[in-house]
Amino acid sequence: PFAYHGLAGTLPRGKAPLPALEAAQRDVAELAAKAGIDFAPALSECVPSEGPLALRISGARARQFLQGAATADLAPLSPGNAAAGYLLDEQGRLIDKVTIEQEAPDGWGQSRYLLRGSGRERLQQVVAWLRSLSDGYTIFGESDIFSKVEGPVKIEIVAAPEGSTVRASGEQPGAPGAQLYRRHPERFALRKTFFVGQRSLAEAASVADKAAWSWREPELPVRRTPLYEHHRSLGAKMVPFAGWEMPVWYTSVSEEHRAVREAAGLFDVAHMGVFEVEGPHATTFLDAVCSNYIAWLDDGQSCYAYLLDPAGQIIDDVMVYHCQPERYLMVVNASNEAKDWDWLSAVNERRVVIDQARPWVEINAPAVLRNLKDPCTGARQRRDLALQGPASLATLQALAATCELRDSLARIRRTELTECELVGIPLVIARTGYTGEDIGYEILVHPDRAAELWQALLEAGAPFGVRPAGLGARDSTRTEAGLPLYGHELAGPFAISPIEAGFPGYVKYHKPFFVGRQPLLDREADRSREIVRFRLDEKGVRRPQLGDPVTNRKGQIIGQVTSCSIDADGYLLGLAIIDRRYTSQDTALAIFVTGGAPLEETLLRGSRVTLPIGATVLSRFRVQGAVGGTSAGE
Numbered sequence: 001p002f003a004y005h006g007l008a009g010t011l012p013r014g015k016a017p018l019p020a021l022e023a024a025q026r027d028v029a030e031l032a033a034k035a036g037i038d039f040a041p042a043l044s045e046c047v048p049s050e051g052p053l054a055l056r057i058s059g060a061r062a063r064q065f066l067q068g069a070a071t072a073d074l075a076p077l078s079p080g081n082a083a084a085g086y087l088l089d090e091q092g093r094l095i096d097k098v099t100i101e102q103e104a105p106d107g108w109g110q111s112r113y114l115l116r117g118s119g120r121e122r123l124q125q126v127v128a129w130l131r132s133l134s135d136g137y138t139i140f141g142e143s144d145i146f147s148k149v150e151g152p153v154k155i156e157i158v159a160a161p162e163g164s165t166v167r168a169s170g171e172q173p174g175a176p177g178a179q180l181y182r183r184h185p186e187r188f189a190l191r192k193t194f195f196v197g198q199r200s201l202a203e204a205a206s207v208a209d210k211a212a213w214s215w216r217e218p219e220l221p222v223r224r225t226p227l228y229e230h231h232r233s234l235g236a237k238m239v240p241f242a243g244w245e246m247p248v249w250y251t252s253v254s255e256e257h258r259a260v261r262e263a264a265g266l267f268d269v270a271h272m273g274v275f276e277v278e279g280p281h282a283t284t285f286l287d288a289v290c291s292n293y294i295a296w297l298d299d300g301q302s303c304y305a306y307l308l309d310p311a312g313q314i315i316d317d318v319m320v321y322h323c324q325p326e327r328y329l330m331v332v333n334a335s336n337e338a339k340d341w342d343w344l345s346a347v348n349e350r351r352v353v354i355d356q357a358r359p360w361v362e363i364n365a366p367a368v369l370r371n372l373k374d375p376c377t378g379a380r381q382r383r384d385l386a387l388q389g390p391a392s393l394a395t396l397q398a399l400a401a402t403c404e405l406r407d408s409l410a411r412i413r414r415t416e417l418t419e420c421e422l423v424g425i426p427l428v429i430a431r432t433g434y435t436g437e438d439i440g441y442e443i444l445v446h447p448d449r450a451a452e453l454w455q456a457l458l459e460a461g462a463p464f465g466v467r468p469a470g471l472g473a474r475d476s477t478r479t480e481a482g483l484p485l486y487g488h489e490l491a492g493p494f495a496i497s498p499i500e501a502g503f504p505g506y507v508k509y510h511k512p513f514f515v516g517r518q519p520l521l522d523r524e525a526d527r528s529r530e531i532v533r534f535r536l537d538e539k540g541v542r543r544p545q546l547g548d549p550v551t552n553r554k555g556q557i558i559g560q561v562t563s564c565s566i567d568a569d570g571y572l573l574g575l576a577i578i579d580r581r582y583t584s585q586d587t588a589l590a591i592f593v594t595g596g597a598p599l600e601e602t603l604l605r606g607s608r609v610t611l612p613i614g615a616t617v618l619s620r621f622r623v624q625g626a627v628g629g630t631s632a633g634e
Contacts, residue, residue: 001014002015002145002146004146004509004510005499005504005505006505007505007506008505014137015136015137015138015139015145016138017139018128018132018138021132021137021138022128052159052160052161053120053123053157053158053159053160054114054116054117054158054159055114055115055116055117055123055126055127055130055155055157056103056112056113056154056155056158057112057113057114057115057153057155057156058106058110058111058112058113058153058154058156059111059151059152059153059154060110060111060295061150061151061152061153061295062110062111062113062153063075063111063113064150064283064287065134065150065151066100066113066115067150067284067364068149068150068194068195068196068512069130069149069195070085070086070087070098070100070195071085071088071177071187071188071189071195071197071198072085072086072100072189073192073364074113075364077101077102078102079102079104079105080101080102080103082099082100083099083100084097084098084099084186084187085097085098085099085100085187085188085189086098086177086180086187086188087126087129087130088177088195088197088200089129089140089196089197090139090140090141090196091197091200092176092177092178092197092198092200092201093173093175093176093197094171094172094173094174094175094180095125095126095129095173096117096118096122096125096173097117097118097171097187098116098117098126099115099116100113100114100115101113101114101115101116114158115130116160118171122173123157125173127155130155131155133148133149133151133196134149134151134153134155135151136149136151136152136510140196141199144512146509146510146521147194147509147512148510148511148512149512150511177200177201178200178201181201182204185204188204190205190206190360190361191360191361192361192364193288193354193355193361193362193363193364193512193513194512194513202358205358205360206360207360208353208360209360210350210351210352210359210360210362211351211352211353212310212352212353213309213343213346213352215339215343217339218338220338222240222243222244222245223243223245223271224244224245225244225246225268225270225271225383226383226447226448226451227450227451228245230451230455231247231250234250235250236248236249236250236468236470237249237250239471241271241334241471242271242333242334242335243271243335244271244334246268246471247268247470247471248470248471248472249469249470249473250467250468250469250470251467253470253472253476253565253566254476254566255467256467256468256470256472256473257469257473257477257480257567257568258568259389259467259469259473260388260435260437260469260473261389261437261477261568262390262465263389263390263391263461263464263465263466263467264387264388264390264391264392264440264461264464264466264467265387265388265389265466265467265468265469265477266385266387266454266457266458266461266467266468266469267385267387267388267468267469267470267471267473267474268385268454268468269385269386269442269474270383270447270450272331272332272333272337272384273331273332273334273336273337273341273371273373274329274330274331274332274371274372274373274382274444275329275332275340275341275369275371275372276328276329276330276368276369276370276372276377276380277328277329277330277367277369278326278327278328278367278368278370279326279366279367279368280326281363281364281366282326282328282367282368283295283326283328284364284365285347285348285363285365286320286328286330287511288354288363288364288515289307289343289344289347289514289515290305290306290307290318290320290514291305291306291307291308291498291508291514291516291517291520292305292306292320292506292508293508294320294322294328297320297322298322299322299323300323300416300417300418301322301415301417302322302417302432303319303320303415303506304317304318304319304503305319305320305506306318306490306498306506306507307340307344307515308514308515308516308517309343309515309516310353310354310355310515310516310519311519312516312517312520312522312523313495314486314490314496314497314498315336315339315340315343316332316333316336316339316340316486317333317486317490317498318330318332318333318340319430319432319442321430323417323419323428329372329444331384331442331444333486335486335487337373341369341371344369345369347515348363348366348367348369349366350362350363354515355518356519357518379446381446381447382428382444382445382446382447383445383446383447383450384443384444385443385445385450385453385454385457386434386435386440386441386442386443386474387440387443387457387461388433388434388435388440388441388469388477389435389437389440389466390438390439391439391461391464391465391466392437392439392440392441393410393441394461394464395457395460395461395464395466396409396422396429396441397410399422399423399456399457399460401421401422401423405420409429412429413431414431414432414438415431416430416431417430417431417432422453422456423456425445425446425449425452425453425456426446427445427453428443428444429441429442429443429444430442430443434477434478434483435474435477435478435481436478436480436482436483436621472565475563475565476565476567479565479567479573479574479575480565480567480568480573480622481621481622482502482531482533482575482620482621482622484501484502484575488563488575489501489531489562489563489575489577492546492562493546493547494560494577496529496531496562496577497520497523497524497527498520499520499524500527500529500530500531500577501531502621507520509521527580529577529578529579529580530577530580530583531562531575531576531577531620532575532576532578532583532617532618532620533573533575533617533618533619533620533621533622534573534576534589534591534616535567535571535572535615535616535618536571536572536591536613536615537613537614537616538614539570539571539572541572541593541613542593543564543565543572543593544561544564544574544591544593544613545561545593545594545595545596546561546562546563546596547560547561547594548560548561548591548592548593548594548595548596549561549591549592550578550589550590550591550615551589551590551591551592551612552589552590553590555590557599558579558582558589559576559577559578559579559582560576560577560578561574561575561591562574562575562576562577563575573618574615576589576591582617583617584617585617585618586617587616587617588614588615588616588617589614590613590614590615591612591615592612592613593610593613594610
């Protein structure tokens with residue numbers, strides 16, 4: 001027994017060795033027969049006694065499943081081509097020698113493969129093994145109970161073409177994988193990120209020819225978004241932020257905060273990075289570099305995820321949008337855009353180490369990457385605007401030309417997206433955001449049409465109370481909602497992990513590989529801190545800053561403030577990383593406001609003693625729009 005962190009909380013799960021699982025199935029079948037229950041318990045299918053046989057393996061994840069189950073590399077295959085390899089058990093011992101041929105997709109467009117083994121006598125074991133891997137209830141590595149081979153898939157016993165059975169060549173079941181590799185290294189793709197039994201072959205792997213990734217932030221001039229002149233005309237207070245000159249407020253942070261909560265705020269977030277990931281290997285590439293499970297996304301869905309380095313440290317938090325088959329958009333923080341692009345490009349080109357314990361592994365196949373803020377991408381370019389708050393939908397519908405489009409916009413569920421036109425402007429509209437609002441949208445538009453769209457949204461939203469909002473309100477609403485900001489509640493001076501930040505459901509340890517997986521999993525075992533949301537008990541007090549110490553009732557320092565801003569009621573509300581023992585709601589805290597100076601230097605100033613400010617722990621997230629629509633930060 002074990003448990004996953006899911007979006008809905010802790011999810012109990014269980015796995016068993018295949019023999020124990022099959023024995024349990026037989027026991028259930030016997031009990032069912034004795035009780036007269038009118039259902040047929042699932043048992044391993046009997047192998048027909050005549051004719052050459054093969055297995056047809058099909059499904060949306062058939063390629064990923066076989067990549068994880070077999071030693072061969074299937075990424076280069078196209079319909080009609082085959083690869084030879086082996087099926088190994090969890091200890092790296094031979095189950096069977098196989099060839100895997102890619103067939104044409106089925107009528108639903110799903111992948112199909114024909115797997116042929118060495119003979120009828122081994123087929124029963126192969127069927128049982130592959131079906132157990134597909135179901136996800138079989139242990140195939142006792143050191144890592146979380147891992148699953150991607151599935152499920154459909155596995156059928158079918159007639160094989162005459163003469164298509166694979167010759168066993170004297171290779172007996174149970175033979176060590178290392179012995180097989182010495183005889184037939186061409187049947188092993190040791191550079192794959194994962195296959196069952198791979199760990200037993202570590203000594204056979206070649207010396208790594210990849211460099212450790214490193215990054216140095218370049219010095220760039222302060223840039224402006226396509227809406228800069230509009231902000232100036234509206235009287236915005238402009239400040240440098242993440243290398244961009246951005247509006248921090250137009251009237252006041254508190255007024256714009258209330259507009260988001262009561263009507264809607266329109267944010268210019270065109271400083272954020274937008275990447276396109278495309279091609280037949282886009283999904284597997286993203287699953288290798290992202291902590292979340294990208295293969296789960298259907299067209300028109302999105303997810304929040306983390307980019308980690310091989311040491312398990314956060315490079316960035318991102319949003320991934322699945323726009324069309326084999327085409328994704330990724331929105332990244334403005335402050336990390338150049339870094340993220342460098343990292344993703346280096347991984348895609350197989351230039352850098354992506355696993356410290358196995359420096360030879362690499363992505364299965366490259367994807368096509370484009371930076372959509374690069375003018376060279378032409379008509380593909382995209383910039384981001386955010387319309388957040390309860391009046392957002394009505395504002396978008398006011399710009400829709402038809403009833404059908406208005407209805408279509410209303411049907412977009414949280415984290416879903418659509419591609420459409422409003423006032424003649426092609427857009428990607430996603431129901432995601434960074435304010436904690438249940439109704440809110442991020443809108444990707446070509447930079448040449450951004451000003452036109454901005455003006456249209458303000459005019460259409462005016463009757464509903466929509467107003468422009470600056471980064472001050474974006475920060476205050478996300479803090480009130482409990483959402484993290486890179487450099488504050490993620491990574492930063494306190495090296496905060498996604499789990500400590502309160503987002504374990506976006507780290508899918510059941511994926512057998514993503515960059516940084518094992519170091520992050522190891523770190524979680526010793527975790528002692530968590531992010532909490534707090535509110536100061538009084539109004540009119542100094543605002544805590546990043547790094548200000550947090551104490552318990554006894555005056556013991558238990559953590560540090562990471563963010564603080566004003567909430568909808570005018571109180572200062574913030575986030576802090578503290579000892580897990582003090583994270584329960586309504587726990588009393590005290591915060592010393594030091595302005596970033598060491599506490600020992602600020603406690604006594606002349607004849608004045610610095611006193612702490614009282615605070616109370618709140619629920620981890622604001623109730624409305626808690627987590628599901630989380631977006632990358634700034």
